[in-house]
Amino acid sequence: MKKIICTLCLCLFLTQPAFADSKQDKINEIFKLTGVSEMLETAYDQAFVQLQCQLVLTPQQEEDLKKELQQLLDIQPLIDQSSQFWIQNFTEQELDEVIAFYKTPLGQKTIKLMPKYMESFMKSFQSWFNQSNSKLTKFAQKLSEEYAIRPQAQTRACMQKYEKKNN
Numbered sequence: 001m002k003k004i005i006c007t008l009c010l011c012l013f014l015t016q017p018a019f020a021d022s023k024q025d026k027i028n029e030i031f032k033l034t035g036v037s038e039m040l041e042t043a044y045d046q047a048f049v050q051l052q053c054q055l056v057l058t059p060q061q062e063e064d065l066k067k068e069l070q071q072l073l074d075i076q077p078l079i080d081q082s083s084q085f086w087i088q089n090f091t092e093q094e095l096d097e098v099i100a101f102y103k104t105p106l107g108q109k110t111i112k113l114m115p116k117y118m119e120s121f122m123k124s125f126q127s128w129f130n131q132s133n134s135k136l137t138k139f140a141q142k143l144s145e146e147y148a149i150r151p152q153a154q155t156r157a158c159m160q161k162y163e164k165k166n167n
Contacts, residue, residue, distance in 0.1 A: 026095040027086045033102040034111050036082070040075045047073060 031037045048069055057065060086095065101107040150158070 023087060023092050023095065024083060026092065026099060027083045029099055030086065030095065030102065031079070031082070033099065033107075040078070044069070044073055044075070 028037070048066060051065060051069070052062065055061075055065075090098065102111060
């Protein structure tokens, strides 16, 4: 019985990295399909071109600068951090379904229009927030006249407790 359990544990241990690699490969494909990979490369290229235009460089200095810039603007931590969202919220099967959707004409249209949607949403949100913030400020002023106010430390502790509960 111990041998069976040990064998199963060993199999699980040995297959875990393969599963993780498989999942990361799928996340990388999502990054490619959604343009995230291209966006990161473009940001790097723009930084390099800007420096290249500002500085008088020999071809060797350009190569050295390019290597230095790649180290300075290491995008791997950003990719790793962004990958965590997908790892924590999607199963491998769901990632397959996301990839399949993004490969469809509707998925491609969604990817293309998402930045415009987000821009539109943020403008609407900002407008709503400004209007709501003004109302909320007046409401808070009214409440402060009617009710006792907690000390800031108690308010902060209460908010932290709420945030922990909701995360």
